[in-house]
Amino acid sequence: MTVVHPEAGVFNRSHELSARAHEQVVFCEDDRSGLKAIIAVHSTALGPALGGTRFYPYADESAALQDVLRLSWGMTYKAAAAGVDLGGGKAVIIGDPATAKSEELLAAYARFVDTLGGRYITAGDVGTDTDDLDVIGRHTRHVTGRSVGAGGSGDSATLTALGVFHAMRAGAESVWGAPTLAGRTVGVEGVGKVGRELTALLLADGAEVCVTDVNEAALRRIATEHPEVRLLSTVATAPVDVYAPCALGATLTTATAATIEAELVCGAANNQLATPDVEAALTGRGITWVPDFVANSGGLIQVAGELRALHRPRWKPRWPTSSRAVARSSPRRSPTVSAPAPPPTGSPNAVSTPSPARSERARVSRRRHSGDHERVVPHEICRAVDPGHR
Numbered sequence: 349m350t351v352v353h354p355e356a357g358v359f360n361r362s363h364e365l366s367a368r369a370h371e372q373v374v375f376c377e378d379d380r381s382g383l384k385a386i387i388a389v390h391s392t393a394l395g396p397a398l399g400g401t402r403f404y405p406y407a408d409e410s411a412a413l414q415d416v417l418r419l420s421w422g423m424t425y426k427a428a429a430a431g432v433d434l435g436g437g438k439a440v441i442i443g444d445p446a447t448a449k450s451e452e453l454l455a456a457y458a459r460f461v462d463t464l465g466g467r468y469i470t471a472g473d474v475g476t477d478t479d480d481l482d483v484i485g486r487h488t489r490h491v492t493g494r495s496v497g498a499g500g501s502g503d504s505a506t507l508t509a510l511g512v513f514h515a516m517r518a519g520a521e522s523v524w525g526a527p528t529l530a531g532r533t534v535g536v537e538g539v540g541k542v543g544r545e546l547t548a549l550l551l552a553d554g555a556e557v558c559v560t561d562v563n564e565a566a567l568r569r570i571a572t573e574h575p576e577v578r579l580l581s582t583v584a585t586a587p588v589d590v591y592a593p594c595a596l597g598a599t600l601t602t603a604t605a606a607t608i609e610a611e612l613v614c615g616a617a618n619n620q621l622a623t624p625d626v627e628a629a630l631t632g633r634g635i636t637w638v639p640d641f642v643a644n645s646g647g648l649i650q651v652a653g654e655l656r657a658l659h660r661p662r663w664k665p666r667w668p669t670s671s672r673a674v675a676r677s678s679p680r681r682s683p684t685v686s687a688p689a690p691p692p693t694g695s696p697n698a699v700s701t702p703s704p705a706r707s708e709r710a711r712v713s714r715r716r717h718s719g720d721h722e723r724v725v726p727h728e729i730c731r732a733v734d735p736g737h738r
């Protein structure tokens with residue numbers, strides 16, 4: 349038997365994520381427009397694979413492949429948890445959208461999407477917006493998330509932010525006993541399309557919000573819109589009650605899990621866990637993590653509705669039952685452990701000091717932790733999309 353070094357091939361890469369290999373990975377290259385893209389179809393067990401197109405200046409092609417494999421795998425779980433009868437897929441275009449994006453390149457990309465005949469349906473993601481999807485929609489019908497003017501349902505960021513907000517409320521109820529962020533400090537990492545809308549919802553709910561972003565313009569915009577927001581260089585390890593990752597994935601590492609002060613982690617970013625063991629590290633410290641594929645499914649539900657509306661105009665989107673999902677994934681599931689009283693507002697130390705109740709919760713959660721997606725997605729669906737999944 350030939351042993352292939354993990355970095356040497358592409359086939360064994362998907363096994364780093366799960367027992368089931370990706371169904372199809374398509375490498376797309378067009379010399380005229382400079383397009384280099386990868387489309388990954390993880391699973392079509394529940395329906396056609398839907399997932400956005402990320403346009404990003406990856407350090408190298410290996411990083412792009414790694415990202416698209418992880419993102420498409422996550423989409424399988426997101427669709428399964430949301431119950432939208434879709435599979436998981438994703439695409440990445442390699443390059444800086446600020447300089448590399450052109451109508452010719454998007455058209456070339458759309459023609460590759462079209463060759464898949466509907467096994468993969470694309471949508472927006474980091475680096476792509478409704479205008480881009482309108483261009484793509486002129487060359488393939490396998491696209492969703494177009495502008496309202498072009499017959500689509502518009503930018504999905506608004507419903508994604510609303511979904512994250514409700515997931516956070518469900519998390520707050522699980523952690524502090526009431527479904528509100530009033531009086532809590534929330535750190536939003538990334539104030540782009542979703543983070544910006546989430547910030548407005550949190551402020552309206554009575555939360556104190558601090559934000560960070562690597563983009564100066566994004567920070568200036570949020571400071572103008574909401575002068576009461578505090579700008580920080582980092583929020584992941586700041587003394588906040590809730591950490592909301594809304595930028596890119598993999599910000600939760602074993603190192604951040606060990607130092608994080610928030611009691612609740614809930615945000616829009618896909619693939620928040622750098623490695624699967626981070627979930628156990630968080631749970632072990634009594635920190636509730638709302639799985640990203642549950643918290644951020646509002647946009648998927650919207651674009652799934654857009655697809656269904658083609659056939660059933662009165663179809664209404666179904667919201668994921670966040671509370672049930674949080675209850676299943678929370679370290680505070682034990683009925684014998686009661687929720688602590690909310691800390692006095694305005695006392696930053698009150699939220700970060702580990703209490704005896706928190707230590708007890710951590711002990712209980714360590715015993716109960718199972719560390720996989722089956723706590724959120726029903727077992728039979730997990731088996732259907734990922735048969736070897738423990």
Ligand SMILES: NC(=O)c1ccc[n+]([C@@H]2O[C@H](COP(=O)([O-])OP(=O)(O)OC[C@H]3O[C@@H](n4cnc5c(N)ncnc54)[C@H](O)[C@@H]3O)[C@@H](O)[C@H]2O)c1
Nearest residue numbers: 504505508538540541542561562563594595616617618647
């Ligand atoms: N837009 C949607 O409908 C949707 C749906 C589901 C999931 N998501 C996920 O939510 C996240 C945000 O999506 P978006 O549409 O708002 O993207 P966006 O590109 O509009 O915003 C991302 C923001 O994060 C900032 N950022 C990047 N790296 C950062 C870092 N290291 N620290 C701080 N800020 C950083 C960027 O400058 C930008 O302002 C992404 O991970 C995306 O995959 C988005």
